[in-house]
Amino acid sequence: MGTFHSVFVRFLRQYAQSLGYPESFTIYDQSDSTSAVKTVIKELGLDDSVYKPRDILARISNAKNSLITPSAYRTDGNALRADTYAKRPRTVDVYELYQKRLKQSGVMDFDDILVNMNILLRDNPQALEEISSRFSHIMVDEYQDTNYSQYLILRKLAAKHHNLCVVGDDSQSIYAFRGAQIQNILNFRKDYPESKVFRLERNYRSTSTIVDAANSIIEHNTNRIPKTCYSQAEKGEKIHIIKAFTEQDEAVEIVSEIQSRMRKDGAQYQDFAILYRTNAQSRALEEQLRRRNIPYLVYSGNSFFERAEVKDLMAYFKLCVNPSDDESFKRIVNKPARAIGDTTVKALEAFAHANGMPLFRAVFLESLEATGLRGAAVQKLRAFCSMIDGFARRVPVTDAFELATEIAEASGLLAMYRADLSIEGQARLANLEELVNSVAGFIEERDEEAEGAQDTFTLDDFLENVSLLSSVDVTDDDDTNNKVALMTAHSAKGLEFPYVFVAGMEENLFPGQNMVLSLKDLEEERRLFYVAVTRARKAVALSYAGTRMRNGRHESNAPSRFLRDIDSRYLDRPLEDEDFDNDGVRHEWGGFGSRWSGGRLDRFQRQSGDREIPPLRSAPVGMTGTQKPRNSGYGSVISSAGAAGVEKSPGRPSAPADPDFVPSPMTAFKPGMRIEHNRFGPGEILEITGVVPELKARVRFDELGEKLLLLKYAKMRPEQKQ
């Protein structure tokens, strides 16, 4: 039993050789993958403000989940057209090189796990036979969230016996954004004509009020398989609507409600869940919970494993298990400082790529000295790699905890943080110790399970275990589990709680911004809301705040349209029409992005006080909040001229930078022009990219080769004709 990824990784290790991976391949998480993509983008000389690593990775991920290899991508007219249209025609080159680097590093990203499983089952008949005979029956839960790649794997694994049972609910499909396709359910009946369909319409979890209210929500979706769930449980309480002024007030209301319920209904902490759309919303709630001394647990991404210091030590572990792992190598080669700087690493990287090998191996090539690296730099690199090599050799034969402890010491990481007496430094030290302790905990757990069958659990066992943990899997090592749960609505799928709060029921938050533009997206958001409400057994409370701090600014949003989806007879009070007056228009002020969309000032704006300055320009509704304020360089010059008389508001947003107004130096540079740079000397502009305040020039310098310069900083001028 496990997720697709965790179950299949075990097979992939077993058959790694036949796939051309080392048995000890490591797995890149989202951030490792993003930074690898970024490296590739730069290596190809592309502008990472156009080729945004996250976006490109999403494209690559989509391709992989549809089993489109880089070479297939090259002949895929639709994909290429989409990339060209998005002004990123070389996406396919990034994909190809990224994939090559991963393979070379002995690394798989999350999507590769599924891709390689498909390849394995397609190309290795023996593996197919062994695996599919090992499992005579297969059950899949949450089938609506499977993607094409997973669908194919299942079809292959079940081909022999057809003993396949899947459970899914199209109303709970909330992962279309990562390639899940509801189509899989429909295909199922075609692929297995002998299959039987059971409709599970009776809900045994929730009160009938909750089930009926949820039905009234989901009925607003046009695109769904019709069905009506019902509950024979008692009617129960009506849905409680909480209206608050700020996110802090919202948190106060929620926490008070929890406390009063504990008094009145004898509920315990663990009976409550607070759900929200985005992880960032947990902060205000946490603050309030702490203030009232209520134990809680945030199930956010693997926030512990996302901390820099934890990632550092993990990178040491990964590199020792798989020395080819270049991302880990680069992360820690100079951490703690070993006087191995950027220049050295860049040179090594170029050298390694030229030789088609991982960084670690390249360090030991004799020809490394010939690259122009100083002897001292080479020595330091070799010293570092020798240390790693020493650990790497011991990985297979050493207890994970013992080795982890040694690595933490010998790497100098622990010493580095011990020396840091600041509060943050001490917290980081504690996190490192926590990580090492978790290795110990892992071993104990495994020892019990194995009952002596396996004598040593090694570091690669640990890594394998940890890299695929999902947020909800992380068990709380605290001895009491009696805590209020905080998590996103996504994470809550499949769980249930007696009492559920859904916080942040506001436009632009739930449904999220840009999620209302297409019916497809809006309906996925609505399904997510449906999932959130149906987590509750006894009671649901929905809350919204008039203003909320977001990205360092205040925002005011109308209550969510989803509140209106609920049949009012299930609500504990009628929605007040005035709440919806501003009907989806977002207001922002504060920070340096002060703006609102004209018209009357609503209650929340007046509350912000003393700054009733007429808007510089009233934006059409559709534009409000979609434009990021810019305050760089030339833009602010223009706006201070244009906004004369309103100096009282230093935070006023600049008018959008208009290319026609920009003083000459920015736009004076054109491709083909000869220029002279203060430090780099003479050269020729090859290309100008980017939009006005961020214009960049790719320049080939006569002596120094190509460089990418940001025009607003570059100290260069058109070459003077003699």
Add this chain to the structure above:
DNA sequence: AAAGCGGTACTTTTT
């Protein structure tokens, strides 16, 4: 090479 700085993007959601 390392520390200090100023500017920018970030917030969808997860394996």
Add this chain to the structure above:
DNA sequence: GTACCGCTTT
């Protein structure tokens, strides 16, 4: 409000 990046200074 923060994390990260890249430039500048030392």
